[in-house]
Amino acid sequence: MKIHLTKFPVGGLHLEGEEDRDILELEDPTVRPMSPVRYSLDVGLSEGGLFATGTLAVDLEQECVRCLQRFTQTVEVPDFATQVELGTSETVDLTQEIREDILLALPPHPHCDWNGANQCAGVLEIKRIHESEPPADLGEKNPWKTLDQLAKPKTD
Ligand SMILES: [Zn+2]
Numbered sequence: 001m002k003i004h005l006t007k008f009p010v011g012g013l014h015l016e017g018e019e020d021r022d023i024l025e026l027e028d029p030t031v032r033p034m035s036p037v038r039y040s041l042d043v044g045l046s047e048g049g050l051f052a053t054g055t056l057a058v059d060l061e062q063e064c065v066r067c068l069q070r071f072t073q074t075v076e077v078p079d080f081a082t083q084v085e086l087g088t089s090e091t092v093d094l095t096q097e098i099r100e101d102i103l104l105a106l107p108p109h110p111h112c113d114w115n116g117a118n119q120c121a122g123v124l125e126i127k128r129i130h131e132s133e134p135p136a137d138l139g140e141k142n143p144w145k146t147l148d149q150l151a152k153p154k155t156d
């Protein structure tokens with residue numbers, strides 16, 4: 001994402017738009033960008049440097065660490081902030097900074113139920129194990145049955 005300095009307004013600049021998803025250079029097969037990288041940035045010049053603050057977002061397809069289901073999650077950088085020293089070039093490229101901040105915002109353990117819209121099959125499986133009764137076919141050998149009987153108040 002290149003910012004031209006030749007006609008840079010004194011009061012700064014507000015930039016909104018999209019960058020190609022390829023700037024993320026993701027090599028992880030479990031993470032796939034599904035949208036361009038959206039940005040909304042306030043850009044200004046200070047002594048010898050260009051600063052930019054704002055938000056970044058991209059929709060990513062990821063793999064749930066619990067159930068291995070693939071799902072799409074919007075990854076956001078709500079407080080992007082960077083300062084770049086001005087060189088001799090007439091443009092400043094923020095691609096590297098944007099890329100790094102999005103990569104830092106990636107969830108280290110993505111869960112498919114991140115926004116509550118989906119029920120993770122992995123969580124359901126854990127619940128099922130916790131809530132299930134002891135198997136009935138143990139019959140009299142079932143140690144729980146004996147304990148249950150001991151715990152029951154006498155009814156006669
Ligand atoms: Zn899941």
